[in-house]
Amino acid sequence: xxxxxxxxxxxxxxxxxxxxxxxxxxxxxxxxxxxxxxxxxxxxxxxxxxxxxxxxxxxxxxxxxxxxxxxxxxxxxxxxxxxxxxxxxxxxxxxxxxxxxxxxxxxxxxxxxxxxxxxxxxxxxxxxxxxxxxxxxxxxxxxxxxxxxxxxxxxxxxxxxxxxxxxxxxxxxxxxxxxxxxxxxxxxxxxxxxxxxxxxxxxxxxxxxxxxxxxxxxxxxxxxxxxxxxxxxxxxxxxxxxxxxxxxxxxxxxxxxxxxxxxxxxxxxxxxxxxxxxxxxxxxxxxxxxxxxxxx
Numbered sequence: 001x002x003x004x005x006x007x008x009x010x011x012x013x014x015x016x017x018x019x020x021x022x023x024x025x026x027x028x029x030x031x032x033x034x035x036x037x038x039x040x041x042x043x044x045x046x047x048x049x050x051x052x053x054x055x056x057x058x059x060x061x062x063x064x065x066x067x068x069x070x071x072x073x074x075x076x077x078x079x080x081x082x083x084x085x086x087x088x089x090x091x092x093x094x095x096x097x098x099x100x101x102x103x104x105x106x107x108x109x110x111x112x113x114x115x116x117x118x119x120x121x122x123x124x125x126x127x128x129x130x131x132x133x134x135x136x137x138x139x140x141x142x143x144x145x146x147x148x149x150x151x152x153x154x155x156x157x158x159x160x161x162x163x164x165x166x167x168x169x170x171x172x173x174x175x176x177x178x179x180x181x182x183x184x185x186x187x188x189x190x191x192x193x194x195x196x197x198x199x200x201x202x203x204x205x206x207x208x209x210x211x212x213x214x215x216x217x218x219x220x221x222x223x224x225x226x227x228x229x230x231x232x233x234x235x236x237x238x239x240x241x242x243x244x245x246x247x248x249x250x251x252x253x254x255x256x257x258x259x260x261x262x263x264x265x266x267x268x269x270x271x272x273x274x275x276x277x278x279x280x281x282x283x284x285x286x287x288x289x290x291x292x293x294x295x296x
Contacts, residue, residue, distance in 0.1 A: 027276070033269035053270035057252075062242050063271060066252040069233075072158060073248070074226040077165045082218055085170050089177035090203070110171035117168065118235020125149035125160050150237065157237065157246055165232055169225065173218050180214035181207065212294045216286070223282050227275065230254065249275045 037052045057063045092102055109117060124134050127148045131137075136146045149156045184207060192202045208215070230250040233241055241247035242255065249271060256268035 030269045030272050033266055034273045036266050053266045057267055057271050063252050066247045066249050070248045073229055076162045077226050078222040081166045081169050085173035085177055089174050089181055092178050093181040106174050107171045114231050115235045121164050180211040184210045209295045216290050216294045220286055224279055227279050
């Protein structure tokens, strides 16, 4: 038995070293940076240690705006994208003919370059001197007022960002949920039909519980991915997200390191630690909720 344990630890050693070097050490290093006040990157010196960096970013209006944008994006995109993906995957599972073709079509946005999709969205939504954009032309057709979705009011820009994020993440979720639905044992459905169970009740009592681990996985990864949003906002609104009031927490961290306000690694590290704490808290809450609603 001891020999088997030694072999097991030996097999796990490469993965353990990888995690220690590329995950544990950077996390500790970022935590140290976040505690160093007025850290100078060139001289590698600081005035001391404390919580000043956290106090600064928690009172920084740009960081608070980034937190607001990220929280709204998470609250809107995760439930909508998961729900729509579940409905589409369920519809695809009910279609026998051309199922593979439809799966391929739905998956295409996932393999398309993010910036390329962002350019298409800008063409669709952006008002220029020559055109109001295709979306506004559709609004005009129904006698609605023109809206500048890219440079206009905050709600319009948030709508475009959430729409874009949902469009990007749905293909992967549809593919995973379609596979999960295909793995459900048909005998459960046959037994339910023999008992005369209605379709919606079969979905709620059989299908949803059977694929609940997959749905839970998509919700967890959806929260983590939405909290790390940055490239999608850049694709739509450009690199100066603070001016557009559409920055995210990851964008704020990047700006503190390399942007116009760059050169402040301690502030960036403090923001990164807060982002880590937020994601960890949300994940733990989801894990606690899953104990009652996820069936393994």
